[in-house]
Amino acid sequence: MSRDFLLEIGVEEIPPKVVPELGQQLATLAQELFRENRLEFESVKAYYGPRRLSVLAQNLSEQQPDIEREVKGPAKKAAFDTQGHPTKAAEGFARSKGLSVSDLIVKKTDEGEYLYAKELVKGKRTPELLTELLPALIKKISLPETMRWDDSGLRFIRPIRWLLGLYGEESIKFTLGRLESAPETQGNRFFGQRKIPVKTIVEYFEKLEANGVIYDQEKCLRIVKDALLQHTAQFKAKHTAPESLLEEIANQMEHPTAVLGKFPQEYLSLPKEVLASTLIEHQKFVPFVAGDQALPYFVGFRDGPEDTDGTIKAGYERIVKARLFDARFFFENDRKRKLSDFAKDLRSVVYQEKLGTIWDKVERTRRWAVEIGKRAGFGQLPEIDKTAFLCKADLVTSMVGEFPDLEGIVGGIYATLDREPSAVAQGIREHHLPKNAGDPIPESAVGTAVSLADKLDTIVSLLLTGEAPTGSRDPFGLRRKANGVIKIALEKQLNIDFFQLTRDTEEMYSFLGKHKGFEIVEEFFSERLYQILLQEYNVPYDILNAVLATRDGNSARVLRKVRSLEKIRGQKEFTELVIGFSRARNITQGHSSLREFDSQLFKDEVERDLWRAYLKAESQIAKLAPNEDYAGIIEQLLKLKAPIDTYFDAVLVMAPDRELRQNRLGFLNKLVALFFTLGDLSKIVVEGQSAAMEPKNAPRKS
Amino acid sequence: MYFQDLLLKLEEFWRSQGCLIQQPFDIEVGAGTFHPSTFFGVLGPKPWKVAYVQPSRRPVDGRYGDNPLRMAFYYQYQVILKPAPDDFQDLYLESLTYLGLDVKKHDFKFEKDDWKSPTQGAWGLGWQASLDGMEISQFTYFQQMGGIDLNPVTGEITYGTERLSMFLQGVESAFDLKWNADHTYGEVLLEYEKDRCDYNFEKSNAEMLFKSFDLYEAEAKSCLKNNLVYPAYECTCKCSNLFNLLDARRAISVTERERFMQRVQDLSKSCARAYVKRLKAAEASEPAQPVS
Numbered sequence: 001m002s003r004d005f006l007l008e009i010g011v012e013e014i015p016p017k018v019v020p021e022l023g024q025q026l027a028t029l030a031q032e033l034f035r036e037n038r039l040e041f042e043s044v045k046a047y048y049g050p051r052r053l054s055v056l057a058q059n060l061s062e063q064q065p066d067i068e069r070e071v072k073g074p075a076k077k078a079a080f081d082t083q084g085h086p087t088k089a090a091e092g093f094a095r096s097k098g099l100s101v102s103d104l105i106v107k108k109t110d111e112g113e114y115l116y117a118k119e120l121v122k123g124k125r126t127p128e129l130l131t132e133l134l135p136a137l138i139k140k141i142s143l144p145e146t147m148r149w150d151d152s153g154l155r156f157i158r159p160i161r162w163l164l165g166l167y168g169e170e171s172i173k174f175t176l177g178r179l180e181s182a183p184e185t186q187g188n189r190f191f192g193q194r195k196i197p198v199k200t201i202v203e204y205f206e207k208l209e210a211n212g213v214i215y216d217q218e219k220c221l222r223i224v225k226d227a228l229l230q231h232t233a234q235f236k237a238k239h240t241a242p243e244s245l246l247e248e249i250a251n252q253m254e255h256p257t258a259v260l261g262k263f264p265q266e267y268l269s270l271p272k273e274v275l276a277s278t279l280i281e282h283q284k285f286v287p288f289v290a291g292d293q294a295l296p297y298f299v300g301f302r303d304g305p306e307d308t309d310g311t312i313k314a315g316y317e318r319i320v321k322a323r324l325f326d327a328r329f330f331f332e333n334d335r336k337r338k339l340s341d342f343a344k345d346l347r348s349v350v351y352q353e354k355l356g357t358i359w360d361k362v363e364r365t366r367r368w369a370v371e372i373g374k375r376a377g378f379g380q381l382p383e384i385d386k387t388a389f390l391c392k393a394d395l396v397t398s399m400v401g402e403f404p405d406l407e408g409i410v411g412g413i414y415a416t417l418d419r420e421p422s423a424v425a426q427g428i429r430e431h432h433l434p435k436n437a438g439d440p441i442p443e444s445a446v447g448t449a450v451s452l453a454d455k456l457d458t459i460v461s462l463l464l465t466g467e468a469p470t471g472s473r474d475p476f477g478l479r480r481k482a483n484g485v486i487k488i489a490l491e492k493q494l495n496i497d498f499f500q501l502t503r504d505t506e507e508m509y510s511f512l513g514k515h516k517g518f519e520i521v522e523e524f525f526s527e528r529l530y531q532i533l534l535q536e537y538n539v540p541y542d543i544l545n546a547v548l549a550t551r552d553g554n555s556a557r558v559l560r561k562v563r564s565l566e567k568i569r570g571q572k573e574f575t576e577l578v579i580g581f582s583r584a585r586n587i588t589q590g591h592s593s594l595r596e597f598d599s600q601l602f603k604d605e606v607e608r609d610l611w612r613a614y615l616k617a618e619s620q621i622a623k624l625a626p627n628e629d630y631a632g633i634i635e636q637l638l639k640l641k642a643p644i645d646t647y648f649d650a651v652l653v654m655a656p657d658r659e660l661r662q663n664r665l666g667f668l669n670k671l672v673a674l675f676f677t678l679g680d681l682s683k684i685v686v687e688g689q690s691a692a693m694e695p696k697n698a699p700r701k702s
Numbered sequence: 703m704y705f706q707d708l709l710l711k712l713e714e715f716w717r718s719q720g721c722l723i724q725q726p727f728d729i730e731v732g733a734g735t736f737h738p739s740t741f742f743g744v745l746g747p748k749p750w751k752v753a754y755v756q757p758s759r760r761p762v763d764g765r766y767g768d769n770p771l772r773m774a775f776y777y778q779y780q781v782i783l784k785p786a787p788d789d790f791q792d793l794y795l796e797s798l799t800y801l802g803l804d805v806k807k808h809d810f811k812f813e814k815d816d817w818k819s820p821t822q823g824a825w826g827l828g829w830q831a832s833l834d835g836m837e838i839s840q841f842t843y844f845q846q847m848g849g850i851d852l853n854p855v856t857g858e859i860t861y862g863t864e865r866l867s868m869f870l871q872g873v874e875s876a877f878d879l880k881w882n883a884d885h886t887y888g889e890v891l892l893e894y895e896k897d898r899c900d901y902n903f904e905k906s907n908a909e910m911l912f913k914s915f916d917l918y919e920a921e922a923k924s925c926l927k928n929n930l931v932y933p934a935y936e937c938t939c940k941c942s943n944l945f946n947l948l949d950a951r952r953a954i955s956v957t958e959r960e961r962f963m964q965r966v967q968d969l970s971k972s973c974a975r976a977y978v979k980r981l982k983a984a985e986a987s988e989p990a991q992p993v994s
Contacts, residue, residue, distance in 0.1 A: 012791060013829055015814035145816070147827040148855050149786055149843050158827065159843070161788070190806050252811070259809070283835050300835060302809030312809045315834020318874060322771045329765065350958055 002040070002059040003168030005130070006201045008185055009053045009138060010162035016050060016252035018144055018157065020217065023048025023055075029140050030055045033133055038064050039126060047215050049254050051189065054215070056201065060167070064123030071097065076106055076113035090115060127167050134165055134174045134181075152177035162186060169200050187211025188254050191304045212304065213254045221250040224301060227258035228286060231299055237290035239299070240276050249284060253303040261285070261316040263296050267324040270331055271413045277403045278327045283319065330398035339414045343393035354465045354512065358392050361457060364508050365391070368453035371505065375496050378445040380423060387427035387450045390415060394428075408432040434484045441488045452488060455481040460502060463524055464515040482528040489555040490532075498525060499553025522551055529555055533562060542685040543569065549680035557628060561678055564630035573638055575686045580644040581675055582682035584668045587653050597666035601659070606650040607667075610643040614671055625677055633677055640671075703802060705867045705881045709755055712779050712861065715800045716753035719793065721781065724754035729936055730943040733758050734780030734860055735819060738935060743782055744847050744856040745974060746981045750784045755863070759943060761950035764899035767892045770875035771836070771865065774898045774950075775891065779861040786843055786857030794831070794841060794859055802870060809834050817842040817858075821942045821966040823849040823974065826858065838865045848974020849967075908953040915944040915962075922969045931976045938969040 007030070014022065027046035034041050034057065042059035073079070079090035086094075086101040094101045097117040104115045138160075149159035154177030163181035165172030171183035185204060187193045192211030198204045208215045214223070224246050228239050250256060267275065272294040279285040285298040300316045307313055334342075346358040355361065366388040373384045394400045394411035403410075412429030416422070423446045430447025431454055433439055442448045462468075462476050469478050489496065499522050509515065526548055533539040539562050547561045568574045588594075602608050617636040624632040653668065655661045675681055703711070717723050727737040734740060734756035743750045756778045764774030787793065791812070798805055812829035817840060819825070828842035844856040864876040864887065873879055877888030877895075922937035945962050948954050954962055 013812040013814070017814075145827065147843055147845055148853075150788070151785065151854055190810065252813070285835070300809070303811065304806070304809075307809075309807070311807050312834050315808060315836065315869075319771075319835040322769060325769055326765070326772065329768070 001062045005057040005060045006166045008164040012158045016248045019251040027055045070116045073115035130172045131174045135176045237288045241286040256301045334397045339393045345396045364457045365453045369449045373449045383423040384449045387424045391431045486555045497553040545683040547679035577641040585682040591665045594666040601663040610647045613643040705879045715797045721751040721753040729939045734778040753781045761902040766899040767895040777863045781859040784856040785854035790857045820963045823967045823971045849971040902950040935973040
């Protein structure tokens with residue numbers, strides 16, 4: 001026995017970028033709600049658009065199943081007197097459940113024996129249940145921003161204006177804030193009826209369709225794409241709108257219809273990136289290019305039927321003309337000077353109160369960049385320096401003032417127009433990358449060096465001045481920038497130790513006087529590296545904790561260590577090695593200052609065995625470490641497994657004799673240090689033993 | 703429809719909705735939200751409906767009269783409905799119809815545009831209303847003003863009167879609008895616009911502007927000490943406009959910009975707090991209290 005269920009939340013225009021996410025969330029929450037309440041269903045599907053979030057559940061059971069539940073009563077001691085007759089407490093409890101004392105059962109609990117009554121809980125009818133639960137369901141949707149709009153205190157992304165709940169042909173009544181649900185929906189804002197009565201779910205979809213609402217968002221997106229395909233075929237060109245724009249357009253409309261517009265040829269003299277930004281960023285219009293040449297056409301979308309008399313086309317063309325006029329105004333203004341002149345203007349632009357001007361920042365970036373170029377073996381040092389010098393110059397151009405998203409791109413264009421080397425132009429363009437998670441990293445060596453340099457200076461200088469991000473507050477985007485540095489290092493397999501590099505550039509920051517110290521930089525990077533490897537490289541947290549227990553500023557090397565440990569983990573002898581090592585690690589905790597030992601003082605043969613094994617392994621590892629042969633190092637360490645086990649079985653490390661004890665601890669510390677070439681293996685979780693569990697935290701200092 | 707008739711029609715429409723028809727604020731401001739009828743009017747619990755024209759100055763938007771849509775000086779039409787009615791969007795669309803605009807023939811969109819006025823310590827969520835891709839109004843549910851959470855929530859509409867009029871008259875540039883039968887918008891304002899741009903971008907005396915900013919800021923603070931809410935607020939508006947002028951002159955660097963805005967915002971917040979304090983005191987002593 002089941003019927004279909006539909007919920008529709010009517011909302012004033014939801015920001016298009018979050019429409020799909022909210023729609024999907026509602027469907028997920030609905031499924032959770034059904035499961036929690038033991039309602040069976042066949043499938044759940046989300047429908048969403050700018051003015052409505054809907055969810056359709058097919059074959060939702062009509063009733064919760066009855067369940068039996070045990071209700072706790074008085075303690076057995078209080079329920080029966082010394083003769084074993086039921087007391088008033090027992091009788092009262094039984095009566096309250098409509099049972100006799102003989103129906104009650106006795107159960108053992110942690111607090112002793114208690115009487116229990118078995119109670120049958122009748123399942124509720126689904127419509128009643130939904131009336132109760134739908135308001136909470138809607139409130140559960142998590143939102144990127146919220147607002148109030150009336151005195152109910154209800155918050156949502158935009159005002160909710162109608163609510164519709166249908167279970168088969170039954171309208172579900174429920175209340176949310178000041179709003180009551182009603183068996184009604186609304187059509188397209190301009191091309192549909194307001195207040196459309198709906199009796200059935202089939203009718204709901206039919207009436208939406210008839211009232212200018214394409215309720216299937218995938219279909220909306222298809223319409224947008226098909227329209228563009230038609231024009232790209234017509235122009236023998238391609239459009240340059242990113243997928244995200246097309247989705248945004250589709251999610252902003254209930255009935256998208258393309259309108260083709262044209263702009264005057266004269267504006268084709270503008271760089272094509274500027275043309276594209278003007279159309280895309282300001283107007284959400286789609287531009288076209290044929291080969292490398294921009295075309296004087298664009299497509300916009302209106303929500304409704306065809307623009308039959310050209311009113312909309314004329315309107316679009318007017319606004320585009322005004323926008324392009326503005327863009328040209330900026331471009332021509334900027335081109336009166338060279339990019340290097342703009343670079344000099346940076347002397348008067350404050351970067352940050354304690355860090356001087358952007359010019360000062362650029363000077364530091366130049367030194368970082370050249371140093372990185374040298375260490376990474378990039379060559380092209382003059383180009384790297386020139387790029388670093390020019391990379392921020394476009395910040396003071398009118399064009400970037402108008403289109404902040406074109407930062408870097410405008411610099412690249414102007415550099416080309418100034419006849420700078422193409423490596424420099426490309427470097428300027430790439431030096432922002434990756435800006436956000438998911439962005440590509442710089443392709444060229446010059447771009448890579450300057451991107452790293454710019455980010456490193458930002459991170460180091462702001463951390464040193466005490467601007468470390470806290471909680472969700474990261475006003476300078478330092479986490480994102482550090483993630484960028486690490487991603488570049490990992491993907492390009494750069495053999496640069498950033499900690500070494502930072503220490504080598506230390507004197508650049510001496511102007512700060514007393515600062516937070518470089519320790520904070522290393523901690524910050526280690527934490528970011530931990531998060532990236534955990535989340536994006538799927539490295540188990542315990543292996544990360546093990547490897548990051550020793551500070552390593554070479555991200556690519558850290559990853560290699562991690563991978564070698566991942567390979568061996570789970571193998572029996574490695575597990576035993578970890579257990580054995582953990583004994584050494586644990587017993588030396590708190591005695592790490594003892595580093596000296598005298599082999600003459602070893603008493604047992606077992607001790608000397610381990611010492612000899614240690615010496616052998618150490619000399620081998622010293623040869624393997626520079627080549628980063630971690631598999632080889634693990635092999636050497638594995639040879640220590642048996643001597644370690646024998647050692648701990650036979651030797652009392654914490655001997656009563658102080659000298660003997662300290663000698664043994666000193667030796668074990670050396671042994672532990674040898675393992676640290678790879679990491680603190682005691683942090684690796686092995687079966688039957690719990691290692692340091694810190695799944696969500698950053699690595700602790702060892 | 704002449705430009706002047708559009709303004710009259712807006713007055714008519716909102717008067718019929720029960721709005722008090724207010725006159726423009728007589729101090730230089732960047733937007734209608736600076737008018738005390740909005741800034742103070744949205745604070746406190748009492749219902750308040752008001753509408754008015756507000757001449758607005760946006761120095762950085764000036765283009766010497768060359769751009770058909772962007773001006774350093776123009777006229778906003780501001781509507782405040784407190785509390786925001788349930789049919790707020792419909793009312794707005796009705797007002798467009800009343801002006802004679804057939805919205806169905808155009809591409810009308812409510813496009814996400816969260817409104818924020820840092821110098822006023824104000825923000826709200828809402829949209830820009832766009833017609834065939836051109837922004838013609840700002841439509842906002844005010845959540846905060848002067849750093850104070852608004853209860854009830856106020857609905858605000860700001861019409862770009864020139865742009866609306868361009869649609870109604872079918873002209874390509876604001877300066878071609880017919881103000882009345884005999885004069886165009888350009889005849890009235892083009893020379894003024896050019897002078898203003900020249901002054902704002904090139905000739906203004908930055909030192910004088912910086913000094914004035916400091917003086918007005920100090921004056922606002924001293925007014926606040928003497929519980930002179932309105933004069934303090936007027937000085938705050940002066941600071942806001944001086945900041946805009948300095949910005950257009952590019953006399954303020956990026957980081958300094960933040961600091962200047964913060965200074966104005968601090969003043970705005972102090973004014974709002976002083977006003978609310980006064981409201982509460984008045985509430986405690988006697989029931990009736992006119993709004994602004």
